[in-house]
Amino acid sequence: xxxxxxxxxxxxxxxVAVLPLASCSDDKLGDTIxxxxxxxxDPTAYTYNFDKWLVENYLKxxxxxxxxxxxxxxxxxxxxLIPADYNKAVDLALLTKYLWFxxxxxxxxxxxxxxxxxxxxxxxxxSALNPSSGSETVGLAEGGVKVTLFNVNNLDVNNxxxxxxxxxxxxxHEYTHILHQKKNYPTExxxxxxxxxxxxxxxxxxxxxxxxxxxxxxxxxxASSEYREDFAETVACYITMTDAQWNRALELAxxxxxSWTDAxxxxxxxxxxxxxxxxxxxxxxxxxxEVSIRYTANNEKFTGDYQRAVKPFTNDTTYNADGEMVVSxxxxxxxxxxxxxxxxxxxxxxxxxxxxxxxxVDEDEVDGxxxxxxxxxxxxxxxxxxxxxxxxxxxxxxxxxxxxxxxEELRQQIANMGN
Amino acid sequence: MKxxxxxxxxxxxxxxxxxxxxxxxxxxDIFDKSASERxxxxxxxxxxxxxxKGGKWQMEYYANGDEHGYVYLMTFNKNGQVTIxxxxxxxxxxxxxxxxxxxxYGTATSLWxxxxxxxxxxSFNSYNKYFHCFSSPYDIPPYGQNETxxxxxxxxxxxEFDLMKYSNDTLYIEGKKREIKMIMTRVDPNVDDKxxxxxxxAMADSFFHPKVPRVxxxxxxxxxxxxxxxxxxxxxxxxxxxxxVVTITYHNGIINHxxxxxxxxxxxxxYTVQRFKLQGDGSLxxxxxxxxxxxAGPLNYAILFDYExxxxxxxxxxxxxxxxGTLYNTMKSEVxxxxxxxxxxxxxxxxxxxxxxxxxxxxxxxxxxxxxxFNVIMRQGASINVILPVDPVLEGTNDFTMHIGEAKxxxxxxxxxxxxxxxxxxxxxxxxxxxxSAKNVLSPTVLNVAYAGDADSSMxxxxx
Numbered sequence: 001x002x003x004x005x006x007x008x009x010x011x012x013x014x015x016v017a018v019l020p021l022a023s024c025s026d027d028k029l030g031d032t033i034x035x036x037x038x039x040x041x042d043p044t045a046y047t048y049n050f051d052k053w054l055v056e057n058y059l060k061x062x063x064x065x066x067x068x069x070x071x072x073x074x075x076x077x078x079x080x081l082i083p084a085d086y087n088k089a090v091d092l093a094l095l096t097k098y099l100w101f102x103x104x105x106x107x108x109x110x111x112x113x114x115x116x117x118x119x120x121x122x123x124x125x126x127s128a129l130n131p132s133s134g135s136e137t138v139g140l141a142e143g144g145v146k147v148t149l150f151n152v153n154n155l156d157v158n159n160x161x162x163x164x165x166x167x168x169x170x171x172x173h174e175y176t177h178i179l180h181q182k183k184n185y186p187t188e189x190x191x192x193x194x195x196x197x198x199x200x201x202x203x204x205x206x207x208x209x210x211x212x213x214x215x216x217x218x219x220x221x222x223a224s225s226e227y228r229e230d231f232a233e234t235v236a237c238y239i240t241m242t243d244a245q246w247n248r249a250l251e252l253a254x255x256x257x258x259s260w261t262d263a264x265x266x267x268x269x270x271x272x273x274x275x276x277x278x279x280x281x282x283x284x285x286x287x288x289x290e291v292s293i294r295y296t297a298n299n300e301k302f303t304g305d306y307q308r309a310v311k312p313f314t315n316d317t318t319y320n321a322d323g324e325m326v327v328s329x330x331x332x333x334x335x336x337x338x339x340x341x342x343x344x345x346x347x348x349x350x351x352x353x354x355x356x357x358x359x360x361v362d363e364d365e366v367d368g369x370x371x372x373x374x375x376x377x378x379x380x381x382x383x384x385x386x387x388x389x390x391x392x393x394x395x396x397x398x399x400x401x402x403x404x405x406x407x408e409e410l411r412q413q414i415a416n417m418g419n
Numbered sequence: 420m421k422x423x424x425x426x427x428x429x430x431x432x433x434x435x436x437x438x439x440x441x442x443x444x445x446x447x448d449i450f451d452k453s454a455s456e457r458x459x460x461x462x463x464x465x466x467x468x469x470x471x472k473g474g475k476w477q478m479e480y481y482a483n484g485d486e487h488g489y490v491y492l493m494t495f496n497k498n499g500q501v502t503i504x505x506x507x508x509x510x511x512x513x514x515x516x517x518x519x520x521x522x523x524y525g526t527a528t529s530l531w532x533x534x535x536x537x538x539x540x541x542s543f544n545s546y547n548k549y550f551h552c553f554s555s556p557y558d559i560p561p562y563g564q565n566e567t568x569x570x571x572x573x574x575x576x577x578x579e580f581d582l583m584k585y586s587n588d589t590l591y592i593e594g595k596k597r598e599i600k601m602i603m604t605r606v607d608p609n610v611d612d613k614x615x616x617x618x619x620x621a622m623a624d625s626f627f628h629p630k631v632p633r634v635x636x637x638x639x640x641x642x643x644x645x646x647x648x649x650x651x652x653x654x655x656x657x658x659x660x661x662x663x664v665v666t667i668t669y670h671n672g673i674i675n676h677x678x679x680x681x682x683x684x685x686x687x688x689x690y691t692v693q694r695f696k697l698q699g700d701g702s703l704x705x706x707x708x709x710x711x712x713x714x715a716g717p718l719n720y721a722i723l724f725d726y727e728x729x730x731x732x733x734x735x736x737x738x739x740x741x742x743x744g745t746l747y748n749t750m751k752s753e754v755x756x757x758x759x760x761x762x763x764x765x766x767x768x769x770x771x772x773x774x775x776x777x778x779x780x781x782x783x784x785x786x787x788x789x790x791x792x793f794n795v796i797m798r799q800g801a802s803i804n805v806i807l808p809v810d811p812v813l814e815g816t817n818d819f820t821m822h823i824g825e826a827k828x829x830x831x832x833x834x835x836x837x838x839x840x841x842x843x844x845x846x847x848x849x850x851x852x853x854x855x856s857a858k859n860v861l862s863p864t865v866l867n868v869a870y871a872g873d874a875d876s877s878m879x880x881x882x883x
Contacts (some may be wrong), residue, residue: 026721035656046498069544071534072579072595080556080573086530126548129571198580215458 012268013016049417051342056417057097058121066093067122079130083154084123092123092149092167094410099163099401100171102237107393116178120146125153139170144178147171160402164240168402173236180231183386189378190227192371199225204392211252215364219249234375235383240402251298253257253368256360271360271374290355430578445820449570458535465534465541465582468590469495473608481599481675481682482553482576487652488618488673488682491550492612493603501531501543503550504612506620509574512560515553520560524613525549539582540595554578581742599682602676606676615676623674626701628862630882631715633727637657639710644689646713649679658688678703686713689705701859715863717816718855722863723880724768724789724819727759727783731767731883732866741867741876745843753840758798765792767881777806778827787833791823791848794843805831823849 041051050068058064070081084092104113128137128150140148149167156162196216198205202225206212208268210221218224235287238246255271262268270287383389452460469476474495477592481488489569492504503526511518522605529547534540541551552559553576577594580601584591589607606615636644636656638780643659657663671682678697684707685692695703698760705711715722716877739747754761769777771788777790793805809822823845826832835842852871857863869877 026452042499044498046496046500069530069532069542071536071540071542071544077596080554080571080575082551082554082556083544083546089545125551126556127571131556131571263545 001305017172046257047086049414050093052417054093058093058101062101063119064094064117065120067120070122070124076128079128080126081128081150082125082153084125088125088157089123090411090414091407092152092155092163094407094413095163095168095405096121096171096356098405098410099168099398100175102230103394103397103401104389106399108387108389112387112389116144116175116182118145118147118174118178122146122148123152124148125148130266132344136338137186139174144181147178157407160405164402167399169236169240172239173232176235177228178231179383180228180319185231185386186378187383189231189375192374192378193224193227193230195228196226196366197230201290206257209252210249211255211271212257212269212371214249214253215255215257215362215366215368216365217253217368217375219372219375231379234372235391236378238376238379238391239398242399250369250372252370254362256364258287258360262287272281272357273360274357287360295411437768450871455535456743458539461539462533462535464592466538468585469531469533471540472495472588472605474714475606475608476603477606477676478603479601479675479680480550480553480576481594481601481671481673482574482595483670484536484599484682486574487671488601488680489553490616490673490675492606492609492610492615493614495531499530499618500528501534501547502528502612503524503543503547505549506615506616509552510549513548514561518560522623524616526612530746533582536581536595541580541582541592543578551578580768616728619674620764622676622678622697625677626703626859626861627652627674628864630730630864631722631862632729633716633721635716635862636687636692636711638687638688638690640707643716644687652679653762656685656687693843701857701861703861714860715857718857718860718863718866719813719815719817719819722857723766723855723866723868724813728768728770728788731765732880733883734766734880735881736761736764738879739877741870741873743847743876743878746840747878750838750840750844753838754795758796760796762794762796762802763792765794766790766880767792767883773848774795777804791821791845793831803830803834804828805834805841807831814852816853819852820852821849 041048041055045051054066056066058066068084068086072081078285084311101113101117125416128140130137137150139150140146147170149170151166155166196218202213202221204223205224210218213221213224216224218230218233219237220233223230223237237249241249252271257269259267260270260273268287268289270289271286272290273285275281276284276286380391383391476493476495478491478493479488480491489505489507489509493500496502504524505526506522506524508518508520508522511521511523513525514523521648525548527547527549529543529550530545532542532544534542535543537637553574553625554847555573556571557573558570559573575597577597577599580592580596581595581738582590583593583600590603591600592603593600625877629650631785632648634646634652636646638644644656645659645663649672652674653670654672655669657666659667670685673680673682676879678695680694681692683693690708690711692704692705692707694706695713698704699713703713705713720726722727734844736751751761767790770788774788774790777792789809789811791807791809793807794802795805796802806827808827810822810824811823812820814820853868854871854874856867856869857865858867860867864882866880867877868880869875
């Protein structure tokens with residue numbers, strides 16, 4: 001009896017349980033409530049060829065969305081930003097592929113960027129000028145997912161230096177951030193410049209060219225803001241700077257620098273000085289910008305603050321510190337030197353009294369060149385050991401490509417999409 | 420029994436689950452499409468509207484609340500391109516940082532798209548140098564010495580617009596960041612962009628003349644509002660005969676192809692006004708209430724003898740007609756003898772200082788503040804002003820009598836006394852009642868002044 005009661009009640013329960021299912025039997029779970037999302041491009045769209053190229057070259061191989069249109073939700077609403085010019089965006093997409101993605105594919109294999117590249121590349125036409133602080137942002141990497149490139153409308157794609165300064169340097173910089181956000185670089189790097197970073201005033205540190213921060217062991221002013229930026233800048237600069245630019249930075253890093261205000265009240269940073277009329281005492285010290293002692297090969301044109309005082313030399317004749325006429329020559333850097341490699345300028349007295357130029361003594365207690373090279377070595381080793389990336393090979397490939405790319409040929413890739 | 424209660428409760432629960440599980444079907448009956456599907460439909464709906472009938476639109480664009488609006492003409496192509504034409508100073512600055520500030524025509528093609536956000540959004544999402552100049556963070560025109568002193572603000576204009584409503588070939592949009600409401604109106608696709616924009620620029624020069632700085636909005640209840648500085652398209656307004664310091668309000672406006680509009684509706688004594696259509700006589704009629712008009716006010720006391728004492732008038736020496744023309748020609752032939760030449764005839768308000776300067780000394784007499792001045796060149800480098808005080812008596816809104824007094828300087832009086840035709844001409848001006856009319860009642864910079872009752876005897880006064 002107990003058993004039959006149990007069956008009755010169990011049957012009732014089962015019926016109760018089944019009823020709701022039966023009542024909904026005409027419901028189908030198959031269709032999504034969202035519309036079918038298709039990746040099909042509109043062949044009548046003006047941008048069709050480019051959109052198709054982006055799908056074939058970014059989306060399919062790397063799962064990267066190259067966002068060349070700007071919606072305000074794609075950017076910081078606190079900034080006043082404008083979209084990228086369409087033609088500039090096309091060129092930048094081609095160059096980014098050629099000078100970044102293709103390089104890493106070739107050197108480090110095609111898996112690396114598939115796994116580590118940002119998922120979104122966002123272009124913005126203008127600079128990101130912060131109305132509150134007045135600072136300017138040239139690029140952003142948000143959590144390794146999205147890299148935003150600003151100021152695209154001012155790019156000159158036929159000038160690789162302009163492209164480097166405006167975009168490619170930023171890409172390599174931000175990509176380095178992505179890599180070290182995934183795997184930490186050695187903390188040894190952070191110890192090399194402890195106490196010398198300045199997150200608040202890095203924009204106004206030293207001379208415009210960056211020689212002062214070079215001498216402190218930073219490759220750029222921005223590198224001197226904090227160690228993570230230092231790391232990204234070191235890698236990005238090494239990849240994109242030409243040999244001449246890199247060696248120049250290292251040379252500036254070896255100098256001593258001092259701040260000095262001239263008679264006109266202009267404050268500047270200097271690494272050379274001379275004594276007025278060759279009278280060597282502190283009150284006669286005149287600091288001069290390097291440009292004032294950089295002569296042209298034929299001595300016909302002089303530039304810089306001392307232009308009014310400079311008269312062309314005759315042939316290669318100049319004077320030494322003792323007023324003796326000597327035969328001068330140009331050194332490897334284009335400076336006029338005597339046989340003992342002393343550099344010369346002509347005094348502001350506008351007379352043919354040559355003065356000897358002295359270097360400012362390096363008193364910052366940092367071997368800037370050595371520190372930069374140490375940082376580079378740490379980055380080089382980390383990239384190879386942790387990522388299998390040969391930094392020097394990347395650099396060599398980028399250097400060759402940025403010297404030799406042909407914009408018209410690259411654009412042909414887009415045109416071919418219509419075929 | 421207790422067991423049955425338990426089982427009963429279980430069955431009730433099962434039944435309620437059954438009903439609950441069917442609620443989704445009821446929702447489907449109400450919302451048969453998902454939110455994203457409806458957004459996609461809205462996107463297609465507005466895209467079709469924008470490209471329909473040739474796809475040409477006038478946008479009344481406001482970058483921010485501190486400057487007037489700018490007219491743009493936009494042609495939307497189904498292929499995603501949009502051609503944007505405009506004619507303003509910032510287009511000039513977009514081409515050259517050293518532009519002189521005059522309106523300049525420019526047209527450029529870029530991309531457009533209706534995207535979905537919280538709702539359909541019209542986005543100009545690739546750079547158009549003649550439109551995005553108002554969204555750029557850079558100072559336009561350049562401010563300061565170089566590009567390193569940029570504030571990052573620029574004009575702060577939107578380039579994305581929430582599509583709010585479409586009605587009667589008008590799109591109601593709202594800037595996404597600044598939330599300024601604007602409108603787009605459909606334009607005949609066959610119009611030439613430059614011709615259209617040149618017309619808008621000419622419109623801007625044709626009414627709200629800067630030499631007629633104050634005009635009136637006439638309300639159906641008989642009240643008036645003063646509109647000041649409409650030519651700047653940033654007018655201020657206050658109720659006539661109230662303390663403007665207390666009641667003044669400031670507005671952004673735009674001169675468009677059809678007339679004038681305010682950025683935001685304005686409550687004028689209970690009447691909502693925003694858009695005004697230009698009429699053939701130069702006046703404006705309120706679109707929201709056609710009984711509301713805008714004109715320069717009564718031509719006698721608001722214009723010729725303006726109560727603000729701002730306007731000065733030159734008599735057109737080649738436009739006297741009828742009896743007045745005969746008297747003028749006689750007078751002119753008598754005056755123009757030897758080296759003597761009638762140079763100008765002016766009328767204006769002279770305050771005491773100006774008046775004393777005219778008569779060559781200080782005067783304490785009770786004189787009229789209006790003066791009629793005949794300038795006669797006696798010989799090269801020497802001229803005489805015949806200065807005649809005018810005591811106008813005004814009738815209605817368009818009539819007046821001048822009541823001209825004696826010439827105030829000895830030289831002037833002598834000239835009047837020795838040239839009878841001059842005295843007769845002055846007598847005619849002073850003794851007749853005149854009627855004023857103007858072809859453009861909003862910018863009456865040229866007045867026709869005729870004998871009341873004899874329209875053929877007339878003269879023309881031109882604002883100085």
